[in-house]
Amino acid sequence: MKKNYQFLNNINFPSDLKKVSEDNLQKVADEVREEMINAVSETGGHLGAGLGVVELTVALHYVFDTPNDKLIWDVGHQSYPHKILTGRKDKIRTLRQGDGLSGFTKRSESEYDPFGAAHSSTSISSALGIAEANKLENKSSNVIAVIGDGAISAGMAYEAMNNAGASKTKIIVILNDNDMSIAKPVGAMRTYLAKLFTGKIYFSLRETLKLITSAFSKRFSAKAGKAEDFFRSAVTGGTLFSSLGFYYAGPINGHDLSSLVPILKNAKESRHEGPIMIHIKTQKGKGYSYAEKANDHYHGVSKFNVETGEQVKSKSNLPAYTKVFANTLVKHAKKDSKIVGITAAMPGGTGMDIFGKEFPNRMFDVGIAEQHAVTFAAGLATEGYKVYQLDLR
Ligand SMILES: Cc1ncc(C[n+]2csc(CCOP(=O)(O)OP(=O)(O)O)c2C)c(N)n1
Structure with a gap:
């Protein structure tokens, strides 16, 4: 690290984070954010x-016993x-460099x-797989998956919820809803x-805790449980996730540590048999004004100037591959409907x-749903359409 941080200097692992008082966690979060912005501006x-x-990362490592409790970040980006909080802060400026840290999660x-x-x-x-393995081994550690509102649009997430919702295996899914994928x-x-x-901003902390505690404690009678279900669906309008067998709580403010920490503690301590979903609302790019304001919220950036937010653009006279592809496709599509x-x-x-x-009615963004995209394309093809998609992977 290049800077002296009041808290971060003494935090190498989650065990160090746990020594910080709850009142100071936001200060830790602020330092992590600053360090991350500075590091990514260089890499x-x-x-x-x-x-x-x-804030979610700080709260998760504060509350859970990682790495015994398994924390899985969807996509990993x-x-x-x-x-930074798990032993790698001194290498953070090697992100995505040769022999440096991976830009994603990596087992090795x-x-x-x-x-x-x-x-x-x-x-x-993967969380459900790990949780089932834990059960077979009589291990009681928690398994937590953090999935975005973009990532949850894919078929695999529904296959997993279908499986998890019918199981008696506890996993904790945090739905990180920032109303952004890479694009909207x-x-x-x-x-x-x-x-x-809409309509209720967030559950108040008291409401959420009441809901979670009563459902998790397993002490409520069937009748009380029904009343609670009724209350919950009256407030939320019922949720797809509860219908799929998840215990759903939220949405809560994912930047408010005084909400996150107690809710995660409740989820950790609960003996709920089955999947739990905690829906949090967050802001992509939070805490860096240029990222907050940008259309893509600085999803992926080149090196940039922290003061001005200006990114270093590579100087090339060659047109981008995607542009050549798009312009060629447009040219042909003008002649072929x-x-x-x-x-x-x-x-x-x-x-x-x-x-x-150029052709708003002839372009389909299906969301993160590649397997659907392929068969959807096959359907179009059976009706004589010629379908193009650029796959960069
Ligand atoms: C199967 C697959 N399709 C597309 C991508 C490209 N991609 C990476 S991140 C991302 C958006 C993810 O959105 P979300 O889950 O909401 O996470 P956020 O970036 O908003 O935190 C996309 C489309 C990918 N990594 N994997």
Whole structure:
């Protein structure tokens, strides 16, 4: 680290974080945020997503017993604050460099990374797998998955919820809802999550704790349980997640440590048999004004000037590959009305935004849903359409 931080200097691992008083946790979060901004300004990388989960990361490591409790970050691009707090702060300026830290979670890098990811939407499945393995081994440790509102649009997340909701195995899923994927999220799930949020801002802390404590303690009678269910659905309008067998709580303010810490403590201590979902609302890019204001909330950045937010653009006279692809597709599509385009939540990254501007009715953003995209394309093809998608992987 290049700076002297009041708290962070003495925090190398979650065991050090646990020595900090609860009143000072926000100061730790502020220092983690500052360190992350400074490091990424030198390396480039994923910034917005990590900034949005700083408080959550601090709260999770404060409350849970990682690495015994397994913490899984979906995609892994938001794990920089986690890396700073789990023995890797002195290497944080090697992010994404040769022989440096990975920009995602990586099993071989740290025992605090129980699952390697980069492709999205795997966290609930992997969490359930780890939890079932724990059960077979008579281990009582917790398994926590943090999944974004973009990542939860993929089929695998529903396959996992379908499986988890019918099981008696405890996993804790944190739905990190920042109303952003890389671009704005699309689809019915987005509307649904917005509906859960509208009208009541957040549950008050007292309300949420009451709900969680009564459901988790298992002391309530069937009748009280029904009343509580009724109360909950009266407030939330009922949730898809509860119908799928999850104990759902939220949405709560994911930047408020005085809400996060007690709720996570309750979830940790509960003997609830089955999956729990805690829905938190966060802001992508939180705490760095340029990221907060930018359309993409600085999802991925090159090196940048911290003071001005200006990114160092590589100077090349060559046109970007995506631009060549998009312009060529537009050229052909002007002559052939059967040409259509699909993207799986990557309009900007694939040039499909350019195609979509020219042909709004012929460009389909299906969300992070690649397996659906392929069969959806097959359906279009059976009707004579020629489907294009740029796959950069
Ligand atoms: C299967 C797959 N499709 C697309 C991507 C590209 N991608 C990386 S992050 C991301 C957005 C994720 O959004 P969300 O889960 O809401 O997380 P946030 O960045 O908002 O924290 C996308 C589309 C990917 N990593 N994996």
